[in-house]
Amino acid sequence: MLNLPGIYIEGAWHHGAQPLTVINPSTGQSLAEVAGGDGDAVACAATAAQAAFAGWSRTTGAHRGELLHRIARGVEARRERLIELQSRNNGKPLAESAMDVDDVVATFEYYAGLAQALDRQQDQPLALPSEDFSARLRREPCGVVGLIVPWNFPMVTTAWKLAPALAAGCCVVLKPSEVTPLAELELARIIADCGLPDGVFNLVCGTGLAVGAPLTSDPRIAKVSFTGSNAVGVQVMQRAAETVKGVSLELGGKSSLLVLESAELELALELACAGGFFNAGQMCSATSRVLVADSLYDAFVDGVKARAAAIRVGDPFAGDSDMGPLVNQAQYQRVLGHIERGMHSGARLLCGGKPLEHAAGYFIEPTVFAEVPLDSALWREEIFGPVLCVRRVASEAEAVALANDSEFGLVASVVGADPAAAERVADQLQAGLVWINAPQVIFPQAAWGGYKQSSLGRELGPWGLAAFQEVKHVVRAV
Numbered sequence: 001m002l003n004l005p006g007i008y009i010e011g012a013w014h015h016g017a018q019p020l021t022v023i024n025p026s027t028g029q030s031l032a033e034v035a036g037g038d039g040d041a042v043a044c045a046a047t048a049a050q051a052a053f054a055g056w057s058r059t060t061g062a063h064r065g066e067l068l069h070r071i072a073r074g075v076e077a078r079r080e081r082l083i084e085l086q087s088r089n090n091g092k093p094l095a096e097s098a099m100d101v102d103d104v105v106a107t108f109e110y111y112a113g114l115a116q117a118l119d120r121q122q123d124q125p126l127a128l129p130s131e132d133f134s135a136r137l138r139r140e141p142c143g144v145v146g147l148i149v150p151w152n153f154p155m156v157t158t159a160w161k162l163a164p165a166l167a168a169g170c171c172v173v174l175k176p177s178e179v180t181p182l183a184e185l186e187l188a189r190i191i192a193d194c195g196l197p198d199g200v201f202n203l204v205c206g207t208g209l210a211v212g213a214p215l216t217s218d219p220r221i222a223k224v225s226f227t228g229s230n231a232v233g234v235q236v237m238q239r240a241a242e243t244v245k246g247v248s249l250e251l252g253g254k255s256s257l258l259v260l261e262s263a264e265l266e267l268a269l270e271l272a273c274a275g276g277f278f279n280a281g282q283m284c285s286a287t288s289r290v291l292v293a294d295s296l297y298d299a300f301v302d303g304v305k306a307r308a309a310a311i312r313v314g315d316p317f318a319g320d321s322d323m324g325p326l327v328n329q330a331q332y333q334r335v336l337g338h339i340e341r342g343m344h345s346g347a348r349l350l351c352g353g354k355p356l357e358h359a360a361g362y363f364i365e366p367t368v369f370a371e372v373p374l375d376s377a378l379w380r381e382e383i384f385g386p387v388l389c390v391r392r393v394a395s396e397a398e399a400v401a402l403a404n405d406s407e408f409g410l411v412a413s414v415v416g417a418d419p420a421a422a423e424r425v426a427d428q429l430q431a432g433l434v435w436i437n438a439p440q441v442i443f444p445q446a447a448w449g450g451y452k453q454s455s456l457g458r459e460l461g462p463w464g465l466a467a468f469q470e471v472k473h474v475v476r477a478v
């Protein structure tokens with residue numbers, strides 16, 4: 001079995017003392033052992049990053065942009081390898097892993113452009129209501145940052161944090177998910193070849209307790225950008241409070257797809273299945289609640305049942321697989337537990353609801369429940385698996401009210417052929433991103449993040465860059 005170093009500090013790879021066994025979720029077999037780190041490794045990484053910050057923070061945006069372009073080109077050059085590692089370790093079909101790699105390239109390219117634009121924007125004068133003073137505005141990197149990412153879109157989540165952090169001039173300590181470090185390690189090797197000064201980019205693989213917790217506490221870390229579960233996000237915020245660190249959080253969701261009266265049925269079915277079953281439903285943005293206008297409900301239920309049952313679940317490397325396994329045994333059992341409780345909640349199972357027969361890995365059939373009670377865990381909690389809940393709604397107002405009745409507010413989808421109605425509904429939804437008649441397209445230029453307990457702050461776009469910057473005003477008496 002492969003034995004990989006799991007620590008990269010100051011330009012050198014190291015084997016840490018905390019072994020992580022990485023598995024292939026399609027088979028349940030071990031793929032590699034990664035020698036991860038602990039609090040000592042975090043301390044070394046933070047020291048190296050702090051030492052590198054003095055020089056890196058003073059480089060021009062143009063220079064940092066050139067290095068980000070280089071990373072994007074390096075990722076493109078190793079595209080096939082990254083796709084393979086992502087599918088092997090995470091279980092996504094190859095086509096989904098390819099989308100992830102393309103997203104990583106687009107994100108590095110976009111922030112390369114923003115870094116280059118920074119030089120022009122620096123030292124802008126600020127109009128003051130007094131002629132006795134002049135003022136200029138600077139945007140400076142906030143310091144050494146800790147980036148903590150989950151396993152569902154590992155490289156993508158990393159790119160959304162790493163590219164703007166480097167563009168801003170921050171030095172970084174990255175902690176990949178202990179479940180999916182393989183593509184992240186390859187990404188780190190690509191970055192290591194791109195000529196960043198030693199200590200600017202550091203990585204420590206390990207568990208949340210061994211690495212994530214000390215990273216969150218370390219006084220040298222100015223900011224933590226975290227994506228993961230709400231339970232851990234709250235712990236990160238609490239720990240970060242001790243040293244008054246900045247925190248960005250991207251957490252869970254329980255999002256809705258609203259099928260309006262005017263919706264074209266086939267489009268609604270296609271978007272409902274994509275929103276529920278892409279990445280085996282392991283998406284913070286899964287639109288796992290589907291609210292269907294009364295007039296379309298019966299046809300929708302028949303259609304979604306047929307479409308979900310036709311989804312080909314299987315080996316991510318087989319060209320004809322639409323959906324792979326769940327990421328590991330813990331997630332598989334968690335989702336099966338949700339389904340089991342759902343069966344006793346009063347909801348009606350339309351299809352699926354069980355593991356895929358004769359499969360060694362963590363495969364679950366696409367599952368659809370109808371008439372899901374509003375107070376059930378199925379309706380209220382994030383399931384993070386291939387489970388859709390469908391409900392009939394009597395009016396647009398009821399659909400909006402049910403969609404907004406959640407502690408989360410990440411995204412929403414609206415399907416309807418009447419543009420005025422679709423836009424009106426979108427405006428009323430408490431969600432950071434609303435798609436109308438569109439799949440879940442994400443552009444680095446547009447913000448990512450949600451309302452309520454889904455997020456604190458925004459990633460992507462200029463907001464993603466601002467999250468790693470401090471604002472400084474220099475005011476001078478003239």
Ligand code: NAD
Nearest residue numbers: 149150151176177207208212213228229232250251252284
């Ligand atoms: P998780 O919270 O278990 O772990 C996320 C990361 O935090 C991992 O790297 C983990 O090792 C680390 N961690 C665990 N305990 C820690 C601690 N005490 N201190 C610091 N770090 C710690 O989440 P997961 O199971 O990997 O991912 C699934 C969750 O992520 C879901 O809830 C999903 O909604 C959320 N998610 C949100 C977004 C978004 O953009 N809003 C995107 C992807 C995933």
